[in-house]
Amino acid sequence: MKIDEKKFNLWFNAFILIGMMVAVVVTNVYKFQQPDARRFMLVFASIGALMGVVNTVLSANGNILTFLFGLVDVTIASVVAFDSSIRPGGEPVWGNFTLHAFYFLPMQFVGWWQWRRRGATAKEKVKARRLTSVQWAALAGTFIGGTALAYLVLCAVGGNTGTAGGFIRTVILFDALVLVLNILGQVLMSLAYMEQWVVWIMVNVCSICLWAGKAASSPDSSYTVVMVIKYCFYLLNSLNGLRIWIRLSRSVNS
Numbered sequence: 001m002k003i004d005e006k007k008f009n010l011w012f013n014a015f016i017l018i019g020m021m022v023a024v025v026v027t028n029v030y031k032f033q034q035p036d037a038r039r040f041m042l043v044f045a046s047i048g049a050l051m052g053v054v055n056t057v058l059s060a061n062g063n064i065l066t067f068l069f070g071l072v073d074v075t076i077a078s079v080v081a082f083d084s085s086i087r088p089g090g091e092p093v094w095g096n097f098t099l100h101a102f103y104f105l106p107m108q109f110v111g112w113w114q115w116r117r118r119g120a121t122a123k124e125k126v127k128a129r130r131l132t133s134v135q136w137a138a139l140a141g142t143f144i145g146g147t148a149l150a151y152l153v154l155c156a157v158g159g160n161t162g163t164a165g166g167f168i169r170t171v172i173l174f175d176a177l178v179l180v181l182n183i184l185g186q187v188l189m190s191l192a193y194m195e196q197w198v199v200w201i202m203v204n205v206c207s208i209c210l211w212a213g214k215a216a217s218s219p220d221s222s223y224t225v226v227m228v229i230k231y232c233f234y235l236l237n238s239l240n241g242l243r244i245w246i247r248l249s250r251s252v253n254s
Contacts, residue, residue: 048076049230060241062125102203194249195241204235
């Protein structure tokens, strides 16, 4: 039986948006009952999470308005990551803060400009493309080298040697992975490459691990739980985005 593409996307997008909204409301109600809950930051992070989900849904569907909602999401995420890093207890996530404040924020404007050049409007989807084998090799090499470098830098910034009892610092490693993958994913997204969704899937898996680790190690995990929920919905949407963009890139390159 052939699935109606438009109806599937409509129902899937509704599930992502409504599901995220319900999850955020339930989390807020539960956390508000705790005496040590930081209510402003919890609500602030929740608004950013909702804007982020709208951003990713629009991106998956090739809609240029993704960058408008992305601007709000990135701004709030920068504040949340900064606040989480300066709070006592747990590992800092300075890589996540740097990523959002100094890379994602200006890249929203770059992405808007690039998508406009590839025919994207509020009504017309962007013209997607695919990486060549040489570009794939360059992407893999950049990922491996960039992750190693980012891990060492983040360890130095946090005053760590890179190991604890002979083991790699897990939270810092995931912070480095998320940092490098997000940089690569944003470049691919801005240039409208289908392979961005492979990277975003990896980003979301690593982000879930990163924020779950923060929630487990931090004495104040109010909004870190919201971040875990946010990236779970991001992961679902990235899988749908990969499906849509395979078709979009196939129609352009055929």
